[in-house]
Amino acid sequence: MLRDMDSREYNLIGLQMLGKRLNETHPQKEIIIAKAKAAKAGLHGERKISEVFEKYTFPFEYLLVENIGLNSNGYFQMDAIFLTPYFLVILESKNINGKLFFKQNPAMLERETAEGKIDVFESPEIQLSRNIYLLQEWLGKQVMTIPIHGVIVLSNPKVRVIEPPKKHSAILPQTIPVYLRNLPRENVYFDSGDMEKFCSQIKVGQQAYIPFPMCVRWGINPEDLRSGVCCENCNFHGMIKRKSGWICPSCGHFDKFAHEKAIRDWFMLISDTITNKQCRTFLHLESSEIAHRLLQSMNLIQTGTSRNRKYKWVW
Numbered sequence: 001m002l003r004d005m006d007s008r009e010y011n012l013i014g015l016q017m018l019g020k021r022l023n024e025t026h027p028q029k030e031i032i033i034a035k036a037k038a039a040k041a042g043l044h045g046e047r048k049i050s051e052v053f054e055k056y057t058f059p060f061e062y063l064l065v066e067n068i069g070l071n072s073n074g075y076f077q078m079d080a081i082f083l084t085p086y087f088l089v090i091l092e093s094k095n096i097n098g099k100l101f102f103k104q105n106p107a108m109l110e111r112e113t114a115e116g117k118i119d120v121f122e123s124p125e126i127q128l129s130r131n132i133y134l135l136q137e138w139l140g141k142q143v144m145t146i147p148i149h150g151v152i153v154l155s156n157p158k159v160r161v162i163e164p165p166k167k168h169s170a171i172l173p174q175t176i177p178v179y180l181r182n183l184p185r186e187n188v189y190f191d192s193g194d195m196e197k198f199c200s201q202i203k204v205g206q207q208a209y210i211p212f213p214m215c216v217r218w219g220i221n222p223e224d225l226r227s228g229v230c231c232e233n234c235n236f237h238g239m240i241k242r243k244s245g246w247i248c249p250s251c252g253h254f255d256k257f258a259h260e261k262a263i264r265d266w267f268m269l270i271s272d273t274i275t276n277k278q279c280r281t282f283l284h285l286e287s288s289e290i291a292h293r294l295l296q297s298m299n300l301i302q303t304g305t306s307r308n309r310k311y312k313w314v315w
């Protein structure tokens, strides 16, 4: 159902579903919704980078690797890496609109919105410096060495830089090709074999980071979530089971497979296993036979027998 997604997409969908199910009055509701918005903007920014590389080619050997998660003295993520025989560039995308002030001492990013509101973000310069350092460490472990540059890509068209960063450049997506072409290419550090080795090592080191279950990750009590099968049409929680599917008492929408989304929400938000009883409570079902049939239909991994049976979902 959710196969072939990367860790950032998992995180986005997890936050969105958590935001949807969290009770209106929960103190973390606003934070979760804000985090989901930021995750969505982040993904959008990454796609902007991909689009640029789809349109341009470069007059030298290069490789682009996107959305990388690695472990070296801690887990770190990079939006994109541009590798050539001469240098490597980490591209860090920021999809933020408004007027930007890259502040120093202490380093932070301030944004003034069109309405004059000031927001503060973690400094992308610090983020980039940390990633450069961690990637250097990681390369050292592979006995590889190459100059590493970092650049901040401002992917939102409604951005204006008032106070530019000092340590790294901030560029717009359309100027990525010019920026990359102008970097010095005097010394060759990687031959074709090294380029390939780098790519295969990255693949080996890639950690598919699964942020589920979100309640554990965010310290939220599952009892603070709204249970019930959600109506896709009107967002009502508590569709009612009929013989051949689910009906929404609020808008009349009918959905044969609405339970699949609810059970997926359970695995994403609450636990990686579910029992028949938990399923009945979460889906508002009375019949254990129906719960049994629904769970059996979902190709889940089963452990234990009869009363102790648990169903497991593997991401």
Ligand SMILES: [Zn+2]
Binding pocket: 231, 232, 233, 234, 235, 236, 248, 249, 250, 251, 252, 253
């Ligand atoms: Zn409805």
